[in-house]
Every structure is written in structure tokens, then in C-alpha cells.
Amino acid sequence: MIKQSLLAVITGLLPGRLSAASCAPREVLAFYYAWYGDPNDNPDWRGVDTERRVIANAPDYPEAGPYNSQDPAITQRQMQQMKAAGITGLIYSWWGIHTYEDNHFTMVIQAAHKAGLKVTVYYEKCASTEHFPNAEAVIRDFEYLMSTYCQAPNWLTADGKKVLFVYTHALEQLPREKWRSIIADLKTRYVNRIMFNVAAQSSRGLDFTDGIHRYALVASLGERAPAAAAAWARLFFPGYLREQANYPVTTLTVYPGYNDTRLNRPKTLDTGRFDGKLYAALWQAAIRAAPDWILITSWNEWHEGTEVEPSLEYGDLYLQLTSRYSREFLLAEVP
Numbered sequence: 175m176i177k178q179s180l181l182a183v184i185t186g187l188l189p190g191r192l193s194a195a196s197c198a199p200r201e202v203l204a205f206y207y208a209w210y211g212d213p214n215d216n217p218d219w220r221g222v223d224t225e226r227r228v229i230a231n232a233p234d235y236p237e238a239g240p241y242n243s244q245d246p247a248i249t250q251r252q253m254q255q256m257k258a259a260g261i262t263g264l265i266y267s268w269w270g271i272h273t274y275e276d277n278h279f280t281m282v283i284q285a286a287h288k289a290g291l292k293v294t295v296y297y298e299k300c301a302s303t304e305h306f307p308n309a310e311a312v313i314r315d316f317e318y319l320m321s322t323y324c325q326a327p328n329w330l331t332a333d334g335k336k337v338l339f340v341y342t343h344a345l346e347q348l349p350r351e352k353w354r355s356i357i358a359d360l361k362t363r364y365v366n367r368i369m370f371n372v373a374a375q376s377s378r379g380l381d382f383t384d385g386i387h388r389y390a391l392v393a394s395l396g397e398r399a400p401a402a403a404a405a406w407a408r409l410f411f412p413g414y415l416r417e418q419a420n421y422p423v424t425t426l427t428v429y430p431g432y433n434d435t436r437l438n439r440p441k442t443l444d445t446g447r448f449d450g451k452l453y454a455a456l457w458q459a460a461i462r463a464a465p466d467w468i469l470i471t472s473w474n475e476w477h478e479g480t481e482v483e484p485s486l487e488y489g490d491l492y493l494q495l496t497s498r499y500s501r502e503f504l505l506a507e508v509p
Contacts, residue, residue, distance in 0.1 A: 260500030263292030433479030
């Protein structure tokens with residue numbers, strides 16, 4: 175486990191150092207999934223064999239076994255682990271009003287607050303009317319989020335505004351002009367109170383949002399070994415920050431590896447983790463590039479094998495690496 179002396183240092187890192195060009199302190203934010211139910215009858219844990227310790231639709235096996243995200247004890251343990259590893263907040267995968275994830279979001283927010291973590295939302299899918307994405311329904315979703323959750327004392331803010339993340343799938347479900355209208359409408363309703371960060375490879379055509387981020391780097395990195403991944407990141411990361419020059423907050427993303435070979439997809443990929451060297455190489459390049467926020471894909475996306483949550487295969491290696499590099503990032507001098 176992570177040494178207590180190191181934990182003591184990390185515990186005092188919030189709110190982080192404020193960049194001279196930024197409106198927000200540095201953050202380390204992990205994408206977090208609460209869609210897991212009872213391992214015996216929930217499709218997000220498919221084909222669980224507790225004796226052999228394998229899961230049919232996940233390449234790795236949670237160290238403490240498959241779990242139910244609605245279990246308060248599990249949630250509290252996860253929040254404590256994140257905090258101990260230097261993560262400052264989580265980006266909660268949210269799928270709509272009264273969905274499975276929505277029904278226990280309050281519990282996650284409260285557990286995060288107790289652990290000293292910030293929370294924001296990942297808007298995964300546009301609300302629909304008669305099975306078609308609908309701008310008015312999307313606006314109602316964000317009104318619901320603002321009124322139901324965003325007033326929490328630990329909600330992630332930048333420049334005094336509530337931050338909300340939007341996933342690529344949701345962004346692509348509606349034309350850009352629709353999104354321009356949606357965000358303009360919401361900013362009118364919540365004057366100086368709301369900020370959007372959307373998943374995109376480029377800022378081109380995204381002058382209506384307040385920031386961009388990458389969720390997964392696998393499409394760019396493929397199966398590169400750590401040295402090649404580091405060389406790629408040293409070129410890509412500074413360029414991606416330049417793409418964000420006109421936004422109030424800049425972000426870069428790191429991940430430990432990717433493996434979706436247990437999923438029923440036309441094409442699957444196992445990048446390998448290289449004993450933590452890939453994760454370390456991306457962290458080092460991100461720290462060197464000096465964004466405002468570093469995003470971790472992911473805390474617990476077990477299906478795609480991007481989890482840093484402790485597993486049978488890797489133990490707490492990725493928590494130790496996260497602890498080391500998050501401390502370095504949060505305490506580093508701003509260029």
C-alpha cells in the first residue's frame with residue numbers, strides 16, 4: 175500500500191496551484207463509473223466466475239471482486255483510495271434523468287465530499303424525444319443537473335462557474351449549431367454560473383464551449399510501446415494545449431492502457447500496459463507540458479481495461495504511480 179508519509183503530503187494538496195494564465199487551480203480528475211450492479215444479475219458484470227476469478231466482459235478482475243456501485247461501503251472505499259492517490263476529483267458518467275447512474279449520484283457526491291474530493295458530471299448521451307436526440311430535452315437535462323446536483327459544495331468549479339463535461343457521443347448526436355444554441359441558452363439562464371468542456375480532438379468549430387478534452391488516446395497511440403508513446407506525447411501534448419489557448423482551462427489525458435478484447439465489437443485492441451511504463455510515460459509528458467488539469471482514463475472502466483482501481487492482475491501499482499505523479503504535478507511550479 176501507499177506509504178502513510180506520502181499520503182500525508184498528498185492530503186494537503188487541495189486546492190492546488192493556480193496557473194498564471196488560468197482561472198482554476200490544478201486538478202487531477204478521474205473518469206468514474208457507477209453503472210455496476212449486483213454481480214450475479216447485472217449485465218455490466220457478465221459471466222462472473224468467482225472461483226476462477228474471471229469476468230467474461232472485462233479483461234481484469236477487481237482486487238476485492240466484482241462489486242455493486244450502489245453499496246455505500248464500496249463507494250466510500252473508492253473515494254478514500256482516490257484521495258490517497260492524489261486524485262482531486264471525479265468525472266461521473268451520467269446517462270440521463272432517473273437512470274441507474276442518476277439514482278445514486280447523490281450518494282457518490284456525498285461520499286466524495288466526505289473524502290475531500292470534487293465532483294462533476296460526464297454527459298454521455300443526449301436526451302431524446304420519440305427516440306431522436308432533442309435540443310429541448312438536452313436543455314432540460316442540464317437544468318436538472320444544475321438544480322439537483324450542481325449546488326453541492328464539492329462540485330467542480332472554474333472561475334466561479336459549475337463545470338460540466340460532455341462526451342464525444344453526445345456531442346456528435348446533434349449538429350454543432352444545435353449545441354451552439356443549447357449552450358448559449360444555458361449560459362443565458364445561468365449567467366456566469368456554468369462552464370462546458372467537451373470531448374474533441376481539435377478546437378475547430380468549438381468556439382461556443384469553454385474547453386475541450388480527450389477521453390481516450392488509444393485511437394492515436396494504438397499499440398505503441400512506452401518509448402514511442404512518450405515521443406508521441408511530447409509532440410502531441412503541447413500542440414493540444416495550443417488548441418486550447420483561448421479557453422479558460424486546459425486539459426491533458428493519461429491512461430494506463432486499453433483492452434476491449436472481451437467486448438463484442440467489430441474491432442478490438444489490447445495495447446498492453448508494459449508494467450506501468452506506458453502510464454508513467456504519459457504522465458511525465460503531461461507534467462512537462464503543464465496543463466491546468468490532468469484527466470485519468472479511468473478510475474474503473476473495467477470493460478475497456480483502462481482502470482487504475484486495484485485489480486487482481488496489477489494490485490495497487492497504478493494507485494502508487496498515480497500518487498507519485500499527481501504529487502509531482504500538483505506541487506510543480508507553473509511555467
